Amino acid sequence: MMLADAIRAETWRLLQNRTALLWSIVFVPVVGLAASIAGNLFIDDKISAVRDRLPSQLRLERGTLDLGQALLEAAGNLANPALLAFLLIGAASVFAGDYRWETWRLITARNSRPNLIMGKAGAVKLMVLAGLLLMLAAAVIGAVAKGLIFGNSFVFHFGAETAQSFGLMFLLAFVRVVQFLLLALLAATVTRSMLAALFVPLVIGVAQAFLAKGAPLLGWRMGDWPTMLLFPGDAYEVLKALIQGGMMAAVLPDGAGWRAVAGLALWSFAPFFMALWWFRRQDLSKE
């Protein structure tokens, strides 16, 4: 019950922080949607100019657009760097807010410290869920807009296999985003700084991306233990490839999936439990 209180209070407070919500979960889908519509309008304008000059027998027929496939593709692109970076704003606000506004002392007396940390993590997970759903909504609206712009007809094929792939892809994206944001929890708890909560995960993420590019120089292949344990971004890509199937999945070494799960789990649980351990012994009389 006390954990539920902590989650409810954190979530309610985050909902009042309109600026953080705008930048963390609304900005990327809305700007992405606007850019997609603008780009398609531009392309359609250029194509129309050419098409009108072609003889009628050479003009291509307008095809159909599968919204189910569009949804699946959107799920595969959810955990993109832009969304990760902007979700960090909301996460930093939740994780470091009580240090910045010196409000820990108002809430620590009536709840246990593990509950307070888990309450924050719970609120951020709900924010991530909302952000991912908004991204999906924007992708579907973008697909519909694209179809309308290019005069496509619409179909919606979403069989059991597609639904399973979609569900796994969505879950994987959720885990990857939460894993990344938990680095902000650790940074905020140790440094008591909102800036650190914002920049430490970014720096770690960028460093991991660069180092992952150089991994083949060390003889490490995608799916090997070192890449999976050191680079959670690669672990996410491996699992995504296994869900999607195709060429990349075919060249992965045996057991790559389990190693990827282990890597993501390590990078999720380690920051969380380190933050919890630190927080339990932290002097909160001076935020």
Place this chain on the structure above:
Amino acid sequence: MTSVIETSGLTKTYGAVRALDGLSLSIPRGGVYGVLGPNGAGKSTLFRILLGLIRPTAGEVQVMGQPAGDPAVTRRMGSMIETPRYPPYLTARQALRWLALAHGMGAEAETDRWLARVGLTEAADRKVRGFSVGMMQRLGVAAALMTRPDLVILDEPTSGMDPPGIQEMRSLIRSLADDDGVTVVLASHQLLEVQRVCDRVAILNRGKLAAEGKVSDLTASGERLRLSATPLAEVIAVLGERGSVQDDAVMASIPRAEAPALLRALIEQGVDIDEARWVGADLESVFMTETSSVEGDRP
């Protein structure tokens, strides 16, 4: 007299600094209890230990019969330590709503009633980023009381308030103790306010207990005989070191039993006595007496 707070040999050190130095204190249940002391005396450290925000280096502390910091106890406490702060994007009403949720309360928190009780109804929907220190204090007190605690700890509750606000706060604190049966423990530098609102006080100095007792007892122990007489020099000559001139009168530090003999002696010396009356010490003079002995040693 049952105790709501008991400390024994309570010590807290920060590096080489001893914020609390073997403090043993018993605070009775009910009424308003003042904790006084100069800056650095250990008041805030004591409050933070009582609330479980920090752990003592040594010693024992029990709050309502349980170790300090036990969630079962802290859930029955309300507190305001120093000037509280709130996320600036919240209004006063939202701040209380957020805290009510954090404390597992719903509508029973009666946030509007508490806002009214601390005089913040008109500012209820204003963002706290524009609040003065006094308004923050009022909001902090509302937050501390909203949970209907058995024990309230208030650190400088009237800091930054205007005189009418101080008077309102004094009435509120008194009514909490008298009408709601809440034990209020407060720290304040406004000694006149403490004298008016507190039943008992403890004076801390450099982490140690310098004096403790009922306000009336502490002030009575310093009572003096005020003599308006002519000539004053003759009165001083009779009293010696026990007399001092203050505002055209002599203040005589003598026991009550010696007063008749002193007055007879003065009359025999030809002194004209216009007025003789007993004057109790105010809390400020008690405070200064109890804390000045080592004030010069302060680093």
